[in-house]
Amino acid sequence: MAFPKDFVWGVAASSYQIEGALAEDGRKPSVWDMFCARPGAIWMGHNAAVACDHWHRHKEDVALMKQLGMKAYRLSIAWPRVIPDGTGAVNAKALDFYSRLVDDLLAAGIEPWVTLFHWDFPYDLYCRGGWLNRDVAEWFAEYSAVVARRLGDRVTKWMTINEPECVSVLGHQIGIQAPGDKLAPNEVVRVMHHLLLSHGRSVQAVRANAKSKPSVGLVFAARIFMPATESAADIEAARTLAIPGKAEDLWANGWWMDPVLLGKYPESFVKHIAPPIEPGDMEIISQKTDFMGMNLYNGAYIRATANGPEEVPPPEGVALTSIHWPFTPEAYRWATRFAFERYKLPIYITEGGMGGLDCVSPDGQVRDPQRIAYLHRYFLELEKVIAEGVDVRGHFIWSIMDNFEWGEGYKHRCGIVFVDYQTQQRIPKDSAWWYKRISETNGRSLHE
Numbered sequence: 323m324a325f326p327k328d329f330v331w332g333v334a335a336s337s338y339q340i341e342g343a344l345a346e347d348g349r350k351p352s353v354w355d356m357f358c359a360r361p362g363a364i365w366m367g368h369n370a371a372v373a374c375d376h377w378h379r380h381k382e383d384v385a386l387m388k389q390l391g392m393k394a395y396r397l398s399i400a401w402p403r404v405i406p407d408g409t410g411a412v413n414a415k416a417l418d419f420y421s422r423l424v425d426d427l428l429a430a431g432i433e434p435w436v437t438l439f440h441w442d443f444p445y446d447l448y449c450r451g452g453w454l455n456r457d458v459a460e461w462f463a464e465y466s467a468v469v470a471r472r473l474g475d476r477v478t479k480w481m482t483i484n485e486p487e488c489v490s491v492l493g494h495q496i497g498i499q500a501p502g503d504k505l506a507p508n509e510v511v512r513v514m515h516h517l518l519l520s521h522g523r524s525v526q527a528v529r530a531n532a533k534s535k536p537s538v539g540l541v542f543a544a545r546i547f548m549p550a551t552e553s554a555a556d557i558e559a560a561r562t563l564a565i566p567g568k569a570e571d572l573w574a575n576g577w578w579m580d581p582v583l584l585g586k587y588p589e590s591f592v593k594h595i596a597p598p599i600e601p602g603d604m605e606i607i608s609q610k611t612d613f614m615g616m617n618l619y620n621g622a623y624i625r626a627t628a629n630g631p632e633e634v635p636p637p638e639g640v641a642l643t644s645i646h647w648p649f650t651p652e653a654y655r656w657a658t659r660f661a662f663e664r665y666k667l668p669i670y671i672t673e674g675g676m677g678g679l680d681c682v683s684p685d686g687q688v689r690d691p692q693r694i695a696y697l698h699r700y701f702l703e704l705e706k707v708i709a710e711g712v713d714v715r716g717h718f719i720w721s722i723m724d725n726f727e728w729g730e731g732y733k734h735r736c737g738i739v740f741v742d743y744q745t746q747q748r749i750p751k752d753s754a755w756w757y758k759r760i761s762e763t764n765g766r767s768l769h770e
Contacts, residue, residue, distance in 0.1 A: 324705040324706070324708040324709040324765070325705060325708060325764050325765040326708070326715070327764065328715075329715060329716060329717075329764060329765070330393065330394045330433075330670065330715060330716025330717070330718075331392075331393060331394070331716070331717060331757070331760060331761035331764075332392060332393065332394030332395060332396055332433075332435065332716060332717070332718040332719070333387065333392050333394075333395055333396070333718060333719045333721065333722035333738070334395070334396035334397075334435075334672065334673055334718040334719065334720050334721055334722065335376075335395075335396070335397060335398075335721050335723065335725060336397075336398040336437070336440035336441070336484070336725075337397070337398045337399060337400035337403075337440060337442060338352065338354055338370055338398075338400065338440065338441065338442040338726070339370065339373060339374075339721075339725040339726045339727070339728075340373050340374040340376040340723065340725045340726070341370075341373060341374075341375075341376045341377045341400065342370065342371060342372040342373040342374065342375045342376065342377055342378075343375070343377035343378065344370065344371050345371075346377065347377075347403070347415040347416065347419070348403070348406055348413040348415050348416065349400065349402055349403040349406060349413070349416065350402050350407065350444065350445065350446065351402065351444075351445040352400075352401070352402045352442040352443055352444060352445055352500075353442075353443045353444075353445055353448050353452070353493075353500040353501040354370065354441065354443075354500045354728075355369075355445065356445055356448070356500065356501065357499070357500035357501060357502050358370065360502060363502065363729065364728075364729055364730075364731050365729065365730050365731040365733050366731055366732075366733070367731075368726065368731030368732050369726075369731075370726040373725055373726045373743075374723055374724075374725055374726075374741050374743075374746070375746050377419070379746065380419075380422075380423050380426065381426060382748070383722075383723070383748070384423070384426045384427055384432065385430070386739065386748055386750070387427075387430065387432055387722065388430040388431065388432065389750075390738075390739075390750060390754050390755075390757070390758050391758040391761050391762060392432055392722075392758075392761070393431065393432060393433060393761060394432060394433045394434075394435055394479075394716070394718070395427055395432050395433070395434060395435065395722070396435040396436075396437060396481075396672060396718045397423070397434060397435070397436060397437065398436070398437040398438070398439070398440035398442075398484065399420055399436060399437070399438055399469055400416070400442050401438075401439060401442060401443065401444055401465055402442060402443075402444045402445070403416035403419075404416045404417060404420075404465060404468060404469060405444070405464070405465050405468065406444070406446075407444065407446045407447075408444035408446045408447035408450075408461055408465075409447070409461050409464055409465075412468055417468075417469075420469075420472070420473060421472060421473060424473055424476050424477060425476070428476060433479065434473075434476075434477050434479070435479040435480075435481065435672075435718070436469070436473065436477050436479065436480055436481065437481040437482075437483075437484050437541065438462075438465070438466050438469060438481065438482055438483070438524060438528075439462070439482065439483045439484060439520075440484040441484065441485075441488070441489060441493075441499075441500065441728075443489075443500070443501075447461060448501055452501065453489070453490075453494065453513040453516050453517060454505075454509065454512055454516070455516070456516055456598075458516050458520055459516060459519040459520045459522075459523045459606075460523065461520075462520040462523060462524055463520070463523035463524055463526065463527045464527075466482070466523075466524040466527035466528055466531075467527040467528075467530070467531045470527060470528045470530075470531035470532045470536070471531045471532075473532075474528070474531055474532025474533050474534060474536060475532075475533040475534055476534065477532070477534070477536075478532075478534050478536055478537055479536075479537050480532070480536050480537065480538045480539075481538070481539055481540065481541050481615055481672065482520075482521045482524040482525060482528075482538065482540050483517060483520065483521050483524070483540055483541065484541045484617075484672075485541060485542070485543035485617060486514070486517040486518070486521070486540075486542075486543075486578065487542070487543045487572075487573050487577075487578060488543055489513070489517060490510055490513050490514045490517060490572060491510070491572050491573050494509070494513045495507070495510045495572060498729055499728060499729060507572065507595055508595055510572055511572065511595045511596075511597050511598075512597070512598050514572065514577060514578075514597065515597040515598055515599065515603070518578070518581055518582060518607045519603060519606055519607060521540050521582065521607065521609075522582075522606035522608070522609045523606060525538050525609040525610075525611065526606075526609060537613065538611055538612055539611045539612055539613040539614055539615050539670070540582055540614065540615065541615035541616070541617060541672045541673075542575070542579060542614065542615065542616055542617070543573075543617050544564075544575055544579075544616050544617070544618065544657050544661065545563075545564065545567055545571070545573055545574060545575050545621075546564070546618060546619075546620065546621025546622070546650075546653045546656070546657045547560040547561075547563040547564040547621055547622055547624050547631075547656070547660075548560055548621050548622070548623050548624065548650065548652045548653060548655075548656040548657075549623070549624060549625070549656065550623040550624060550625040550634045551625065553626070556624065556625050556626050558626065559624050559625060559626040559630075559631035559632075560624040560631070560656060560660075561660050561663075562631060563624055563631050564656070564657070564660040565579065565580075565660055565661070565664050566588040566590075566591065569588070569590050569591040569593075569594035569595070570594060574591075575661075576588040576591055577591060579614075579661070579664075579665065581604065581608065582607060582608060582611065583608070583611070583614065583664075583667065584608070584665070585604050585605070585607070585608035586604060586608075611667065612667075612668070613667055613668045613669065613670055613715070614661065614665065614667045614670075615669075615670050615671075615672035616657060616658065616661065616669055616670070616671055616672065617671075617672055617673035617674070617720075618653050618654055618658075618671055618673070618674050619647055619653065619673075619674065619675075619676075620647045620648055620649070620650045620653055621650050621652070621653040621656070621657065622634075623635075623636065623650075636648045636650065641692070641696075643676040643677045643678065643696070643734075644676075644678050644679045644733075644734045644735075645676075645677045645730070645734055647676070647677075649699065651696075651699040651700045651702065651703045652703055653700070653703075654671065654674070654700050654703040654704045654707065655703040655706055655707040656707075658671070658704075658707050658712050658714050659707055659710070659712050662713060662714075667713075668713045668714075668715050669712070669713060669714045669715065670714070670715055670716040670717070670718070671704070671714065671716065671717045671718065672718050673718060673720040674697075674700060674717055674718070674719060674720060675693070675696075675697070675719045675720040675721065675736055675738075676692075676693055676696045676697075676736065677730075677734030677735065677736045678690055678692060678693055678734070678735050678736070679734075679735065680693075680724075680735045680740055680751060682740065682742075682749065686749070687749070687751075687752070688740040688749050688750075688751040688752065689751070689752050690738075690751045690752055690753050691752065693738070693751070693753040694752065694753050694756050697719070697753065697756075697757070697760075698768060701717075701760070701765065701768055702768060704717065705765060705768065719738055719757060720736055721736045721737045721738075722737060722738065722739060723737040723738075723739040723740075723741050723748060724736065724737035724739070724740055724741040725737065725741070737751070738750070738751050738754040738757055739751065
């Protein structure tokens with residue numbers, strides 16, 4: 323079998339999407355609280371005030387993860403809980419909560435993988451310039467040090483920032499996610515550069531303050547391009563678009579992966595828009611990381627033509643998720659292959675899964691065969707790329723439970739556990755039991 327014996331089969335969630343209790347125990351608003359209050363910003367006017375009530379139900383949720391055989395849980399810490407003003411006074415109640423959560427996970431045999439920032443940026447810091455303010459790198463380092471000092475005796479797996487591409491492009495250029503700004507490209511590049519500086523300073527802070535030796539990485543929302551055929555020409559065309567990509571595309575992998583993992587922006591990118599680089603910045607940004615996290619869902623098929631790479635539309639009738647994203651299982655194979663070829667770092671797929679329109683059947687169960695079919699096809703591609711020598715060491719399903727899906731509110735259900743938001747009842751879906759079997763057999767049951 324291709325999957326190594328220590329392959330990590332995990333699940334993931336984020337603080338803002340499941341915790342609720344937004345005005346309790348000292349927490350102050352984040353930019354997402356501000357964004358949710360904006361008329362028309364969130365589908366049906368939904369908000370995360372209660373979400374999955376994880377703040378009050380974390381013991382129940384950990385017990386359920388144990389029942390489902392989970393060995394790893396990727397969680398995130400809420401910056402506006404830990405340091406409500408963003409800097410300065412630390413909220414002991416918040417640190418106590420996350421410390422109890424870590425203890426409960428470890429007692430259940432579940433390894434905590436901690437993400438320090440999953441989009442819930444303190445609103446008070448946004449009012450001081452947010453990611454446009456170069457001081458944000460020091461603010462984030464201060465917060466990272468606080469968390470690492472408290473949890474770093476037990477937590478060894480750390481991720482600094484989740485999907486900085488989304489924060490920059492969706493939050494500051496297009497404006498469809500918090501904070502909802504629509505900045506000029508040169509301003510967006512400033513946001514990008516400061517996010518990467520913050521990552522580097524966070525890596526330093528975690529390493530300096532964690533008592534147990536930490537393994538640290540950044541989670542990329544990678545642009546995914548796949549060859550339309552196995553021809554050498556199509557593979558090279560997809561590779562060129564995948565990394566580095568096009569400079570005018572501020573989501574291009576070259577803007578993000580190269581500075582973090584190679585210590586420099588691609589030359590053509592800098593000629594297009596020059597980031598506000600100061601002496602020493604690139605050394606901070608390119609702090610050695612132990613792995614790269616990749617959140618992978620769907621990609622574009624590319625073929626070579628005389629005029630350069632050309633996107634091929636997915637075939638008619640392709641299976642779609644509820645978000646209308648096509649099933650493209652080859653995304654796992656080619657995204658990880660191209661990244662590993664260039665950067666030679668171990669890879670964890672830190673998010674993978676699909677949104678559905680799941681409901682409770684008359685027998686009280688939740689049948690989600692489409693999700694099982696999706697994951698099965700993607701895992702076969704993952705098995706294939708590992709057999710080809712690409713060092714992929716783990717996979718985390720998004721998500722452990724249905725939750726607040728940002729601008730989409732509660733429209734889509736992405737969990738392997740169904741949540742009744744009115745009663746807060748949790749019901750494991752068929753996919754949860756299927757995934758338990760995958761984890762128990764380390765993927766062998768894919769072939770049963």
